[in-house]
Amino acid sequence: MAAVQDGPMELDAEKEAKPEILSDGTSNLSGNTASGTLSSSPLTAAPAGGAPKMEDQQTLIAVLQFLKRNKLSESVEILRREAGLGEHQEGSQATDGSGGGKGDGDGGDANSLLSRVSITSAAAPQSMPVKKDQPDVSVVLSAYSQQGDPPLYQVYYSGLKNFIESVLDCHRAELSQLFYPLFVHMYLELVYNNHETEAKAFFDKFSGDQECYYQDDLHILCGLTKKEHLKGNEVLLDFRTSRFVLHISRDSYQLLKRHLQERHNNQIWNIIQEHLYIDIFDGMPRSKSQIDSMSGSLAGEAKREVNKAKVFYGLLKEPEIEVPLDDEDDEAENEEGKPKKKKTKKDSLGSKSKKQDPNAPQQNRIPLPELKDSDKLDKIMYMKESTKRIRLGPENLPSICFYTFLNAFQGLTAVDFTDDSSLLAGGFADSTVRVWSVTPKKLRKVKSAGELNVIEKESDDVLERIMDEKTASESKILHGHSGPVYGVSFSPDRNYLLSSSEDGTVRLWSLQTFTCLVGYKGHNYPVWDTHFSPFGYYFVSGGHDRVARLWATDHYQPLRIFAGHLADVTCTRFHPNSNYVATGSTDRTVRLWDVLNANCVRILTGHKGPIHSLAFSPNGKFLASGSTDGRVLLWDIGHGLMIGELKGHTDTIYALKFSRDGEILASGSMDNTVRLWDSMKAFDEVETDDFTATTGHIHLPDNSQELLLGMYHSKSTPVTHLHFTRRNLLLAAGAYNSQ
């Protein structure tokens, strides 16, 4: 170790100089990553358990080569002098170095990887090179010399395969998780270094072994055969730069490590060190079914510490409504049975206790708009309706009313109902938004300013007089977008409608005048979904640019940007207490974000396809998500665990809704069915002990059949949206598909 320790300063200085050089040299490197490393082990890198002297020499030589390549001749001289290296020792490395050198260079632009060799579960993922210890240096610096010999990749992979097949059953399932990320990374390395034929051969030989749920990704991969193809593909670049997370038990990990070190299989070891994050847990190895239920996402599973932040999933306290008008008081008295002399009428749905629910956020954690008089009237209506609500359960299933859009040649792409089910909005592929009145009451818009002048302003029914009777109609069309409308959302006070479209804007429409008020430009790419907050004022949108944005209606720029997904954000929903936003994405994860500081508080993996629907339970504790793989997954937000899996649908699930009291979950899918599930039972059966709480490995009972309460077919109409009325009648909407 002497040689290296002599010049620690120098080495550090070189390393510090390296980040600046890199960022100047290759312009596309981002500022915050320090080194662009493509691949891992050179042929020349010493085996991990090998002689230290040899290793240090290799390291120094690698540093020398790097400096030479960047034409830092003075530094080269100094280093050579200090380390006592001779010319001859570099000769053998030169050929390899030059071979691999050109492969990197400009190619390393967006592939700026910060090589992190933290394998222990407590390791922090971010660390600058200067703080690294010895083994890491060799990995970092040796990236610039030749990596593994292309034909040998197949040998390495087959070797690992044979090893894993020979271990004990209990370890095999866990170690098989390695196959997919290793395969993809090795393939991408081959492609990146322009070994096209070897890459193709490698792919053909081993792609069939991968899990079935990765087939879509493999399709995309097999279309990438050249380095240029990789440049434009953001999703793959993110895959390369982020670490694929695996949960492996300690025993299995020891086995693997021992094997790789014995066999001097540096290639695989280095890939594991660079690209994989192995979250080690102590305990029983997981079974195949457990692993299968949690895996499938683009970045593996979620690190355990990610899901440990406290989430305030409780509901906000309902405000006490003072009833100002006399007629309301009369009616209120009838249903509440309270004496009239009471000044305030307590919300019958709110909690009776004055104590703060420990799981609920503070009332003023995020600023929320105050209640206007019209809102208070709405709340009173809500309470009245909820007294007439039907109690649902396994014996008492809801009736379903299906609104079929006939002759929707424009292509129905999004539907939303108001909370009181009086209005229905549809977004279409011809860029229009249409609003219908579901009740017999027609849609009216406010009169023009001139007409408003002549009305009598002091009359009692001024609110009716301002409405224009002449143009009252069942439906109104809103024009304005320049691309298909993919998401619509009503505001809780029924005054506004939001629509998000492929043209990259989110538009706010007034439902008083049926005109467009604001166009929020922020995403420059299609916006797949938008959702108003349950209290109004805030709304969230998610799109193709892989972020979700939080807006307020009176700010033309977003207030928060939720960045972190590896692929498009396809579904965005607010939590009932408006403090959290859930986003589902094409990278097959669901993330929960805190509105206050935009931190990602939960990452939930387990889906095998892009997620297209999300639903929070009314009590705020649980989240249901549906995706293209036809499964509905139930999550406990507080613990960040998967607590249920509902299998049954055969096609993408686009609609999910919990009933008003959370007893029934309704799901609608492209397979033309609506299914009702017993969510009460699913949530009751959750048992968490210490082990599951710490590791998140829960064994899910396969009880989808028992939980299924009913399945209802429509006549070839895929279900686009589901909505429970305040009295627990289920409304469904979809466009009739004549094929």
Add this chain to the structure above:
Amino acid sequence: MASPKTVPKDAQVMMQILKDMGITEYDPRVINQMLEFTYRYVTTIIEDAKIYSTHAKKSNVDADDIRLAIQCRVDQSFTSPPPRDFLLDIARQKNQTPLPLIKPYTGPRLPPDRYCLTAPNYRLKFLQKKVSSSVGRITVPRLSVGAVSSRPSTPTLGTPSVQTVGTKVGTPVSLTGQRFTVQIPSSQAASVKSATPTTPTVQNVLINPSLMGSKNILITTNMVSQNSSSDSTSLKRKHEDEDDYDAL
């Protein structure tokens, strides 16, 4: 789908590409659309490459030209979303600012007017004006504005309205009950130049622009009465302004 015998070779290639990418179900017209796209794209690239090669005074178009042509086109048409680290960076910046407090009782919460789509998007052309020599200057202009139908002027109620020298107000916002002016004062304060009290009901021909989203008529209904009175206070004619605007 057409039988393979009768399908041209290009279309067969396209069908094979779709199959390789895992797309099994598609409308038959998708192949035509994909082929059209392919032809157009390849033609554009090759034409660009020809230009580059003649610029470099080469006799033939070679791979470098094509590569350059592709690179230049990629930035124009096939933009991809920004890279992840860039997004994380801007997200970090944006997420540091605390959430703004919400002012109570502000009516419809919309961004500043220049970011809204509520401004009038038309100009009115003033046709004729009649100046009466009696008290004040009452004008009853007639209008002819395209598709907008002009209604007969409602009788002026009460006292005749008064001319004001309207100030040129910059913000072209919140259409009030104005009929024939181009620039409409947004705030009532701006238009109060004359000392005479305004009558709340000055009636004239009214235009009903179809695309108007008047801020004043908006959202919370309890604002209406307040707004209509504010409408009326600004119902002043500005002849001088009209002349100026006509001259524009």
